[in-house]
Amino acid sequence: MDKLELQKTAVEVRKGVIEGVHAAKAGHPGGSLSAADIFTYLYFEEMKVDPKNPKDPDRDRFVLSKGHTAPGLYSTLAQRGYFPREDLLTLRHTGSYLQGHPDMKHIPGVDMSSGSLGQGLSAACGMALGGKLSNKDYRVYALCGDGEIQEGQIWEAAMFAGFRRLDNLCVIVDNNNLQIDGPVDKVCSPYPIDKKFEAFNFHVINIDGNNFDEIKSAFDEAKAVKGVPSAIIAHTVKGKGVSFMENQVGWHGKAPNDDEYAAAMEELRKAGEALCQK
Amino acid sequence: MSEVKKIATRESYGNALAALGKEHENVIVLDADLAAATKTGVFGKEFPGRHIDCGIAEANMTGIAAGLSTCGFVPFVSTFAMFAAGRSFEQVRNSIGYPHLNVKIGATHAGISVGEDGATHQCNEDIALMRTIPGMVVINPSDDIEAKAAVQAAYEHEGPVYLRFGRLAVPVLNDGADYRFEIGKGVTLRDGSDCTIIATGLPVGESLEAAERLVAEGIHAQVINIHTIKPLDEELVIAAAKKTGRIFTVEEHSVIGGLGAAVSECLSEKCPTKVTRIGVDDVFGESGPAKELLHKYKLDADGICERILAEMKS
Numbered sequence: 001m002d003k004l005e006l007q008k009t010a011v012e013v014r015k016g017v018i019e020g021v022h023a024a025k026a027g028h029p030g031g032s033l034s035a036a037d038i039f040t041y042l043y044f045e046e047m048k049v050d051p052k053n054p055k056d057p058d059r060d061r062f063v064l065s066k067g068h069t070a071p072g073l074y075s076t077l078a079q080r081g082y083f084p085r086e087d088l089l090t091l092r093h094t095g096s097y098l099q100g101h102p103d104m105k106h107i108p109g110v111d112m113s114s115g116s117l118g119q120g121l122s123a124a125c126g127m128a129l130g131g132k133l134s135n136k137d138y139r140v141y142a143l144c145g146d147g148e149i150q151e152g153q154i155w156e157a158a159m160f161a162g163f164r165r166l167d168n169l170c171v172i173v174d175n176n177n178l179q180i181d182g183p184v185d186k187v188c189s190p191y192p193i194d195k196k197f198e199a200f201n202f203h204v205i206n207i208d209g210n211n212f213d214e215i216k217s218a219f220d221e222a223k224a225v226k227g228v229p230s231a232i233i234a235h236t237v238k239g240k241g242v243s244f245m246e247n248q249v250g251w252h253g254k255a256p257n258d259d260e261y262a263a264a265m266e267e268l269r270k271a272g273e274a275l276c277q278k
Numbered sequence: 279m280s281e282v283k284k285i286a287t288r289e290s291y292g293n294a295l296a297a298l299g300k301e302h303e304n305v306i307v308l309d310a311d312l313a314a315a316t317k318t319g320v321f322g323k324e325f326p327g328r329h330i331d332c333g334i335a336e337a338n339m340t341g342i343a344a345g346l347s348t349c350g351f352v353p354f355v356s357t358f359a360m361f362a363a364g365r366s367f368e369q370v371r372n373s374i375g376y377p378h379l380n381v382k383i384g385a386t387h388a389g390i391s392v393g394e395d396g397a398t399h400q401c402n403e404d405i406a407l408m409r410t411i412p413g414m415v416v417i418n419p420s421d422d423i424e425a426k427a428a429v430q431a432a433y434e435h436e437g438p439v440y441l442r443f444g445r446l447a448v449p450v451l452n453d454g455a456d457y458r459f460e461i462g463k464g465v466t467l468r469d470g471s472d473c474t475i476i477a478t479g480l481p482v483g484e485s486l487e488a489a490e491r492l493v494a495e496g497i498h499a500q501v502i503n504i505h506t507i508k509p510l511d512e513e514l515v516i517a518a519a520k521k522t523g524r525i526f527t528v529e530e531h532s533v534i535g536g537l538g539a540a541v542s543e544c545l546s547e548k549c550p551t552k553v554t555r556i557g558v559d560d561v562f563g564e565s566g567p568a569k570e571l572l573h574k575y576k577l578d579a580d581g582i583c584e585r586i587l588a589e590m591k592s
Binding site: 057061063086103104105111112113115116118119120121122124125126127128129130131133134152153156157159161 | 306376
């Protein structure tokens, strides 16, 4: 998929986030939107996956360690063809398989249940270790939040991955700089994030995580690195793509009302149209 | 019961893993710097590539096991019960229990018979914790034979299993030719008509001895070994309640939330019967030689006998 197609797809992914969270009257749009370009790149360009065979033992794996941004993952999976897009409107509804946080038992394409912060990266390490033990060449991707990395278990996992030289593991930190209680560097600063991962023996790449050129080169570089795991520190904008949500901590875990929904969808519709005219 | 042969169930665990590893290449054993104590070193010696020491990081080890299991491996997470069920409770619940992953948790050093290390390492709460996780099987074997059978059964069972082992060497009880281990099936070890002692783990042997001594006092106690606390063999428990009308539960665990609670929950709903829970009362343990502690906390034959006599005569 070329850059323009990726950009158009990311707009559709963002629309799905807004639709799902609006229909649920709850959920986490901010971090879903900041990571939308990374979700899109992973599922439409980077990962060896087949929506018709979601349990293929040789597939690449993705763990959404920051599981609360499930609306972003679900929208991407629906867009990629794992399940019908209209099901996004059942997000968080009683009886729906689209649970508030990723549920591998019931959602096609979800490789690991997650949501309790700090745990996903360990599972990703287990998958990467499994690949090494069985001599398979699949890759494992884990997306963490910049607030999430305040959890100590993240660093237990990082120590393990660095020590075991899990070069089939790529950690992405969605560094949008906001967590529920405010800016991450005001709550309990995780900075410098890159230096920390370097100290745990990772190959570290800093990028603009909302720029497909930089996303592509980062994933290409990570794949080429042998002997150590990679960490991509993706500097992103929380709420990216919906102007009134951008960089607003209040949109971490709040659904838009009907007027806000209409405004957000209109803005995304226009963004999509503009890309189609390119 | 053989009085001579004694072995700690943690050793049985290590030996069973080594045997299992020979048969099945997908068995992976994880440790958190305690391989010498959990006795998994035997497995590690034979299969170094499949023995993963995660360092002192139990939460991460639990998650690694979850990830490995999604790739077709059958990981056995090994550490002390305090850390397997206590420190990593939420990892076990969310990363293993919720997705119902095929991970086995081998928890050694359970209960006060840990001995000298004292209260920080004496886990009397693990059965209670693990029992509340939907889909979790909880097994607490009573001797070497049962422990090895439990490891094999856990491997064959698809889904999460919590296996509880002890540090102290205990006599071999289940050496009868007709002994069969089945998850969720209790074993009647002794017949009796006046009361039933339902025991699990280490105190099963002590309960048998207590029952023997009670004969002299005119009390004929039935003894049942419940190695699987979840799913509980309700049929056997109810049948015992109907037969003897008086139940004593015995466990090296808090009287809150463990076997005694499971039996009481079952009987209060399905066959109301007086139940006395013998276990560690609502207190922490302390340092001391295991045998002295078991005596002090009244979990040896003396203590069990004394309590049953007092209750039966009141």
